[in-house]
Amino acid sequence: MSAPETPAAPLAFATRQLHAGARGFDAHGARTTPIYLTAGFEFDDIGDGESRFADPDTGYSYTRVGNPTAAAAERRIADLEGGIGALLVGSGQAATSTALLTILEAGDHVVAASAIYEGTRELLRSDLGRLGITTDFVDDPRDPAAWEAAIGPRTRALVAESIANPRGGVLDIPAVADIAHRRGIPLVIDSTLATPYLLRPLELGADIVVHSASKFLSGHGSALGGVIVDAGRFAWAAAPGRYRQIAGETGPDGLTFVERSGPRAFLDAARRVAMRFGPSPSPLNAFLLLQGIETLSLRVERQSQTAGVLATWLESRPEVSGVDYSGLPSHPDHDLAERLLPRGQGALFSFTLAGGRAAAEAFTRAVRLFTPMTHLGDVRSLVLHPATTTHAHRTDDDLRRIGVGPGLLRLSVGLEDAADLVADLERGLHAARRVAGVAVREAVPA
CATH class of the missing domain: 3.40.640.10 (Type I PLP-dependent aspartate aminotransferase-like (Major domain))
Known part of the structure; x- marks a missing residue:
């Protein structure tokens, strides 16, 4: 038997x-x-x-x-x-x-x-x-x-x-x-x-x-x-x-x-x-x-890791007044993210430019790797201005209540090299600084 x-x-x-x-x-x-x-x-x-x-x-x-x-x-x-x-x-x-x-x-x-x-x-x-x-x-x-x-x-x-x-x-x-x-x-x-x-x-x-x-x-x-x-x-x-x-x-x-x-x-x-x-x-x-x-885990793991790098870097920048990413200790749901999302906190997050809408417009015109569009989850990195697109029908009071200000931008992080994406964000921040009247402290390559 x-x-x-x-x-x-x-x-x-x-x-x-x-x-x-x-x-x-x-x-x-x-x-x-x-x-x-x-x-x-x-x-x-x-x-x-x-x-x-x-x-x-x-x-x-x-x-x-x-x-x-x-x-x-x-x-x-x-x-x-x-x-x-x-x-x-x-x-x-x-x-x-x-x-x-x-x-x-x-x-x-x-x-x-x-x-x-x-x-x-x-x-x-x-x-x-x-x-x-x-x-x-x-x-x-x-x-x-x-x-x-x-x-x-x-x-x-x-x-x-x-x-x-x-x-x-x-x-x-x-x-x-x-x-x-x-x-x-x-x-x-x-x-x-x-x-x-x-x-x-x-x-x-x-x-x-x-x-x-x-x-x-x-x-x-x-x-x-x-x-x-x-x-x-x-x-x-x-x-x-x-x-x-x-x-x-x-x-x-x-x-x-x-x-x-x-x-x-x-x-x-x-x-x-x-x-x-x-x-x-x-x-x-x-x-x-x-x-x-067939490649879901490979993509999402890499994208989440890169999103964490970018969010941490943006949080240190003087042009940025806030970053909304649960992987950061500063996020109000960081404790939940650590408990429920141990593999990563995802590839989408938002950040707010201190210069408001003008800075956001300058940023999106200047970046080369972050494509301005209303999609997310792509292998390519994307950027969106919610206040004038997805949330355009909301009143100003509504936008203030939910924290979607004129300087807020949403990033969907793709599979590009993290260093290249940081350089592209720097290009965007350089343009935002100029619009906001902040002194440019360093040259950014074209």
């Missing part, structure tokens, strides 16, 4: 980002995931078509519902995040809206951190507001009492970011998850800036994670995508009538999603929402996302 086989040790993150969910589904044995660039798929007969429509797991019918290339990306991201499954959609904003529209209905209420991506804030405040869904924002996400006080009888979701855009605040996910679960509410985390390499919210108590896959997951800035990952643990049916789309409404078979799909109830309901609203990912973009994920 042979000895029992020893269970294999869990594979490391760097191995899984190459291999997870990648094999055994292509009839021709392609090692790289093929691009199934097709709108629809042939049925063998009427019965085959009937079964695929009744249960997408039996086969593909239409790319708006599912596609083998997208499915491969879903499997890999779910593995890296530690979820039971994932849903790939056309953009990060589509991921957030699909996740929330799966949970919410008119009359519901959301509690969200105020330090959140402006597109998400406007989706909650304006777009969902027009549908009869209200939102209250927590100004101090580190205050448990503030979260508790904002929750009401119709609150159906708590929403926050693991690392906030643009000032880099770090969320105490376990603390907020405890509050959410005591009240029977799911916690939805946008973890775009952290990526599963630096932090996995589902392991810390979050229920649903969303990403703009266009950013660090892809890394190359070539394609749009978004993804929703579900932990599969939330008890959607625990409070009757609370989550009707998932646990109340029945389908043609007389079953709810909870009864039909069990732990995958949320994901299957979300796929129905995405199918009807139509934020389908291109199979080509799904392929490009898979290519980017």
Whole structure:
């Protein structure tokens, strides 16, 4: 009698980002995931078509519902995040809206951190507001009492970011998850800036994670995508009538999603929402996302290290009045960053020039390696002026309250050599000094 086989040790993150969910589904044995660039798929007969429509797991019918290339990306991201499954959609904003529209209905209420991506804030405040869904924002996400006080009888979701855009605040996910679960509410985390390499919210108590896959997951800035990952643990049916789309409404078979799909109830309901609203990912973009994920850990580790070098250097400069990076001891969330982000604090941070908008304009005109644009997570370094772009609709009082001043610039650090990036920042600071009327103390090469 042979000895029992020893269970294999869990594979490391760097191995899984190459291999997870990648094999055994292509009839021709392609090692790289093929691009199934097709709108629809042939049925063998009427019965085959009937079964695929009744249960997408039996086969593909239409790319708006599912596609083998997208499915491969879903499997890999779910593995890296530690979820039971994932849903790939056309953009990060589509991921957030699909996740929330799966949970919410008119009359519901959301509690969200105020330090959140402006597109998400406007989706909650304006777009969902027009549908009869209200939102209250927590100004101090580190205050448990503030979260508790904002929750009401119709609150159906708590929403926050693991690392906030643009000032880099770090969320105490376990603390907020405890509050959410005591009240029977799911916690939805946008973890775009952290990526599963630096932090996995589902392991810390979050229920649903969303990403703009266009950013660090892809890394190359070539394609749009978004993804929703579900932990599969939330008890959607625990409070009757609370989550009707998932646990109340029945389908043609007389079953709810909870009864039909069990732990995958949320994901299957979300796929129905995405199918009807139509934020389908291109199979080509799904392929490009898979290519980017293969180097995720290498890129994010290097980018985080370089971001720490640049943030430390900028903090020492007289032209800079403040640096917002949780890797610095001066950041108010540095303790959380050390506890929750031991692999690195990410590649995005902001800093404020003492010379205000004029200095910021001069800086962005002078730099050569930092590209002024509204993207982030690229292999190339980027710079953005939030007050005139992402936050342009905010009032001056709003901007002052959230710390986005006229001199604040957001950096997304790429893979260039750190010394070259420091030299480029020096070039920008030289231009800012001249505009601000500060004496130039050293020559900067062109």
